[in-house]
Amino acid sequence: MKNPLLILISSFGFxxxxxxxxxxxxxxxxxxxxxxxxxxxxxxxxIKTPNLDRMAAEGARLTQFNxxxxxxxxxxxxxxxxxYPFRCGxxxxxxxxxxxxxxxxxxxxxxxxLAQVLKSSGYATGMVGKWHLxxxxxxxxxxxxxxxxxxIPYSNDMRPVQVxxxxxxxxxxxxxxTLTRRYTERALGFIERSKDQPFxxxxxxxxxxxxxxxxxxxxxxxxxxxxxxxVEELDWSVGQVLAKLKELGLDDSTLVLFSSDNGPxxxxxxxxxxxMKSAQWEGGYRVPMIARWPGxxxxxxxxxxxxxxxxxxxxxxxxxxxxxxxxxxxxxRNLLPVLKSAEARSPHEYIFGHLNSKLANxxxxxxxxxxxxATQIKLKPGADGKWLDPRxxxxxxxxxxxxxxxxxxxxxxxxxxxxAKMQLFDLQNDxxxxxxVAAQHPDExxxxxxxxxxxxxxxxVIEEVKRTPYKK
Numbered sequence: 001m002k003n004p005l006l007i008l009i010s011s012f013g014f015x016x017x018x019x020x021x022x023x024x025x026x027x028x029x030x031x032x033x034x035x036x037x038x039x040x041x042x043x044x045x046x047i048k049t050p051n052l053d054r055m056a057a058e059g060a061r062l063t064q065f066n067x068x069x070x071x072x073x074x075x076x077x078x079x080x081x082x083x084y085p086f087r088c089g090x091x092x093x094x095x096x097x098x099x100x101x102x103x104x105x106x107x108x109x110x111x112x113x114l115a116q117v118l119k120s121s122g123y124a125t126g127m128v129g130k131w132h133l134x135x136x137x138x139x140x141x142x143x144x145x146x147x148x149x150x151x152i153p154y155s156n157d158m159r160p161v162q163v164x165x166x167x168x169x170x171x172x173x174x175x176x177x178t179l180t181r182r183y184t185e186r187a188l189g190f191i192e193r194s195k196d197q198p199f200x201x202x203x204x205x206x207x208x209x210x211x212x213x214x215x216x217x218x219x220x221x222x223x224x225x226x227x228x229x230x231v232e233e234l235d236w237s238v239g240q241v242l243a244k245l246k247e248l249g250l251d252d253s254t255l256v257l258f259s260s261d262n263g264p265x266x267x268x269x270x271x272x273x274x275x276m277k278s279a280q281w282e283g284g285y286r287v288p289m290i291a292r293w294p295g296x297x298x299x300x301x302x303x304x305x306x307x308x309x310x311x312x313x314x315x316x317x318x319x320x321x322x323x324x325x326x327x328x329x330x331x332x333r334n335l336l337p338v339l340k341s342a343e344a345r346s347p348h349e350y351i352f353g354h355l356n357s358k359l360a361n362x363x364x365x366x367x368x369x370x371x372x373x374a375t376q377i378k379l380k381p382g383a384d385g386k387w388l389d390p391r392x393x394x395x396x397x398x399x400x401x402x403x404x405x406x407x408x409x410x411x412x413x414x415x416x417x418x419x420a421k422m423q424l425f426d427l428q429n430d431x432x433x434x435x436x437v438a439a440q441h442p443d444e445x446x447x448x449x450x451x452x453x454x455x456x457x458x459x460x461v462i463e464e465v466k467r468t469p470y471k472k
Contacts, residue, residue, distance in 0.1 A: 023198040023320050025254040029238055032130060032209035035264030035411055036286045037271025038231055046224040047231050051239030059292030060301035060339045067262050067309045069354035070277055070284030073132045075261040075309055080113045082313030082332040091357040092465035094134055097159045099468030106134025114313055115145030118200045121322040126190035128183050129204030142166050150186045156206045157391040176213040179206045184237040188244045195248045207234050210265055211404055226403050227267040252295045255319055257312055260287040267405030270412030274433040280360045280374035281433055283412035285353050297339045305346035306365050311335045350451045357462035362452040366428045369448035373419040381407055
């Protein structure tokens with residue numbers, strides 16, 4: 001006969017083991033158009049970001065983290081699916097005011113989102129902010145695995161600018177100056193309601209996408225103009241989330257990941273890289289990435305290993321134990337070894353960058369090959385030398401300050417050898433991509449081109465989505 005005391009001790013031990021094995025919570029915070037050089041911990045001389053700086057000091061900060069495309073929706077699809085945009089059918093931006101094709105664009109139904117995977121593993125799933133993977137009925141966040149949603153379902157300069165609760169419009173026009181504060185409040189409410197079970201929060205911030213806006217508490221408070229105001233309020237938002245986790249005793253059981261969907265627009269900083277949002281230069285692709293998980297990720301880590309947006313998907317699967325429903329190709333790789341150890345190798349030998357539906361370039365830890373010529377945004381100035389944004393704030397459908405940035409506030413390097421096919425840049429010694437060295441390193445060109453061609457075999461021929469130019 002078994003000893004009753006031993007049975008009791010064994011049962012108690014099993015209970016403790018079960019409690020300690022509770023799946024970790026996951027918070028992903030994605031800024032919109034935040035540049036590689038826009039944070040204090042990434043070297044900005046004026047913008048004050050104490051909360052993100054502290055998050056980096058308490059975790060790991062990556063210096064070679066790229067997105068797969070230099071604009072919004074493709075990167076967001078990569079984050080939600082763990083797949084390059086060409087695989088998941090999102091190589092352009094949905095836009096309600098961009099014509100019928102752009103209006104109908106959405107993440108295909110066959111794709112499985114991170115929210116769906118985690119929900120099937122018992123997670124509460126909540127999203128706040130910019131979705132941008134389809135805004136028609138049937139394609140919104142609550143149709144794709146999220147229990148609840150609050151936010152503008154696309155960019156905050158796409159009309160109609162309206163806030164949805166679930167699938168219902170609850171605010172139009174939108175007071176954009178209070179968006180960051182309200183998004184934060186919603187995020188904190190979700191955490192509070194979900195604290196007793198594993199949860200996944202996706203906080204897709206509005207800022208610093210144009211039109212820039214900040215609440216009264218931050219407006220004209222930074223020393224870096226309106227852009228600085230918006231980023232400093234974004235930093236406050238991150239600080240509020242971290243404080244709520246600490247208040248609820250969830251610090252050690254929550255992985256928090258922070259990044260951006262692409263490089264900066266006018267007014268931001270690419271941190272000395274060439275180009276900006278929409279360009280195939282590094283300023284369009286390389287973005288901040290900070291990971292914090294006390295007790296799991298050592299504090300004060302700076303990592304130079306190459307990584308890409310889809311890796312966040314794979315990392316979350318690893319830490320939660322969630323399983324994909326099938327064997328589809330995932331391009332993301334688990335970053336935990338890199339986040340935990342400086343000795344770990346990058347999980348990628350190569351990463352690739354999109355130009356709409358095509359692959360444009362390939363890079364490794366040192367070299368970047370532009371198989372297709374890099375494009376740079378070209379906006380036609382008016383007689384006064386300024387570009388008139390057709391979606392400029394008008395005080396009615398977009399309520400935001402008028403002091404938006406213009407062509408004279410280019411966020412990155414705008415110099416260097418003119419773009420051409422088959423250019424090779426040494427990112428280790430020339431991070432600003434100024435000098436094409438393809439002629440001096442033909443073997444590197446050959447090696448990178450072979451990697452590009454191998455991946456390019458998987459890229460389908462997709463008709464480019466032509467957006468109708470916006471007109472008032």
